[in-house]
Amino acid sequence: MMSSQAAVVDRMGGRLSIAGLGPGDHALITPEVVQALAEATDVVGYIPYVARVAPREGLTLHPSDNREELSRARAALTLAAAGKRVVVVSSGDPGVFAMASAVFEAMEGRPDWQALDVRVLPGITAMLAAAARAGAPLGHDFCTINLSDNLKPWSLIEMRLRAAIGADMAMAFYNPRSTSRPHTFEQVLQLLRETCEPDRLVLFARAVSTPQERLQCVSLSQATPDMADMRTLVIVGSSTTRRVGRFVYTPRSVAA
Amino acid sequence: MMSSQAAVVDRMGGRLSIAGLGPGDHALITPEVVQALAEATDVVGYIPYVARVAPREGLTLHPSDNREELSRARAALTLAAAGKRVVVVSSGDPGVFAMASAVFEAMEGRPDWQALDVRVLPGITAMLAAAARAGAPLGHDFCTINLSDNLKPWSLIEMRLRAAIGADMAMAFYNPRSTSRPHTFEQVLQLLRETCEPDRLVLFARAVSTPQERLQCVSLSQATPDMADMRTLVIVGSSTTRRVGRFVYTPRSVAA
Numbered sequence: 001m002m003s004s005q006a007a008v009v010d011r012m013g014g015r016l017s018i019a020g021l022g023p024g025d026h027a028l029i030t031p032e033v034v035q036a037l038a039e040a041t042d043v044v045g046y047i048p049y050v051a052r053v054a055p056r057e058g059l060t061l062h063p064s065d066n067r068e069e070l071s072r073a074r075a076a077l078t079l080a081a082a083g084k085r086v087v088v089v090s091s092g093d094p095g096v097f098a099m100a101s102a103v104f105e106a107m108e109g110r111p112d113w114q115a116l117d118v119r120v121l122p123g124i125t126a127m128l129a130a131a132a133r134a135g136a137p138l139g140h141d142f143c144t145i146n147l148s149d150n151l152k153p154w155s156l157i158e159m160r161l162r163a164a165i166g167a168d169m170a171m172a173f174y175n176p177r178s179t180s181r182p183h184t185f186e187q188v189l190q191l192l193r194e195t196c197e198p199d200r201l202v203l204f205a206r207a208v209s210t211p212q213e214r215l216q217c218v219s220l221s222q223a224t225p226d227m228a229d230m231r232t233l234v235i236v237g238s239s240t241t242r243r244v245g246r247f248v249y250t251p252r253s254v255a256a
Numbered sequence: 257m258m259s260s261q262a263a264v265v266d267r268m269g270g271r272l273s274i275a276g277l278g279p280g281d282h283a284l285i286t287p288e289v290v291q292a293l294a295e296a297t298d299v300v301g302y303i304p305y306v307a308r309v310a311p312r313e314g315l316t317l318h319p320s321d322n323r324e325e326l327s328r329a330r331a332a333l334t335l336a337a338a339g340k341r342v343v344v345v346s347s348g349d350p351g352v353f354a355m356a357s358a359v360f361e362a363m364e365g366r367p368d369w370q371a372l373d374v375r376v377l378p379g380i381t382a383m384l385a386a387a388a389r390a391g392a393p394l395g396h397d398f399c400t401i402n403l404s405d406n407l408k409p410w411s412l413i414e415m416r417l418r419a420a421i422g423a424d425m426a427m428a429f430y431n432p433r434s435t436s437r438p439h440t441f442e443q444v445l446q447l448l449r450e451t452c453e454p455d456r457l458v459l460f461a462r463a464v465s466t467p468q469e470r471l472q473c474v475s476l477s478q479a480t481p482d483m484a485d486m487r488t489l490v491i492v493g494s495s496t497t498r499r500v501g502r503f504v505y506t507p508r509s510v511a512a
Contacts, residue, residue: 022286025288026287027286027287027288027291028286028287028288028378029286029287030278030283030284030285030286030380031282031283031284031285031287032281032283032284035283069508093384093388094388094392095384095387095388095392095393095394095395096384096394096395097395097396097508098395100388100391100392100395100505101392101395101396101505101506101507101508102508103392104391104392104395104500104503104505105500105505105507105508107500107501107503108500111501114500114501114502114503115501118503119388120387120388120389120391120392121388122284122380122384122385122387122388123380123384124286124378124379124380125384128349128351128352128378128379128381129378131351131376131378132349132350132351132356132375132376132377132378133376135356135360135376136350136351136356136357136359136360136376137351138351138352138400139351139352139353139354139356139357139360140353140357140402141399141400141401141402141416142399142400143397143398143399143400143420143425144394144397144398144399144400145397146396146397151508151509151510152509152510153510156510159423160397160423160425162423163419163420163422163423163425164399164419164423166419167415167416167418167419167420169399169416169419244360244361244363244364244370245363245367245370245371246370247360247363247370247374249356249357249360249361250357251357251361252325252353252357252358252361252407253407253408254407254408254409254412
């Protein structure tokens, strides 16, 4: 088994695929990603995402902790350079606040790693899964903002929020709230209350497509910080976003 | 055959699924969408998207022309209300400048249609497929803007562009250019040249994942209107977006 596995690796050559597992449901994983996982010798990623990959003979799982993105990326590139077929897994889409940027950052100054066979395999990102469940709140122009201030200053987040609100775009917020920074999202809600009308629609979509899924759509005046946690994707509508029946959507047109 | 098909429809009840076919490659269609198409009695959509669905006995295809979104949505709702299992197909994701908003608009004032079993099935939208092919240009905060002025005034597009540029977000442009409005994209490039540095990276991603795929990444000073057409998705990087080897990505962090 080991020798036939080694022969496969040798024939196919090393490769690094940075793959999106989608929001949770198997039915939302693309066949392209399923195929990459079936051919992989090594799967690398944050613990809960690696746990979504079924173990099998010939596949080594490399789960690692949160906030280890750059060292995880280097480990994956090292394995690929050694001839392994590596899949780095992210939840959602790997290119949206996930592992793809970390892998390219890790390539800086390493022409050997830049020459590897590296592919990004897109996935259903959280905002699209959340929007689909609620209706079509992202049916017109929108902004996608990571509210975590781990890797950028709060002043930049605030400037981007004000720009998006000023231009009346819908907004999708990733990482709205964590136990290590419980106050950021309070500040965001405060800023929204100062700048938007009180009946602006706010969608809290938690763990969409998993057994823990919970959807809440409220007006801004009713929104509270505790409606969001680490697993919640928040969508704030534009001024035109509205309800129809049990759905929420943003119309395609804006009057001149 | 007809009667067994009718019995299936009756047992399962009418349903409307608004499904995303992804950018083109079959390997990028989710199993959820494949399943919905397998169970459908009727498929409704713009001609080239319906052409992507394989004909089979018991399935009626309803292709319609561009700019017929609202009447197409009404036709689909009428079929679902009559007990059919209808799939409205969009390219990419149905919630991003596609059919989902049109269906919800068509429900306005129609409580009977609002009560139907309607689901949105997400797909890989063009900007995520384009970003994946190029690297990770959307790895940090970004805006998604439809450049068509069919349904909104140019002044609004311009305001949103200026807001996104001012807040230094990457931008993904849908429908950058069409034969009916060849000058819009020239105006956009002109605005970018007035407000951004000349080496800002611009990605032109045409028909990603199809045989017609073509990727070009150039600096703003080299970008010309003819690099985009109806099938092109344009991504403009933020000031931090950079090349590494043959890839382009936006780093995850911004210095305080």
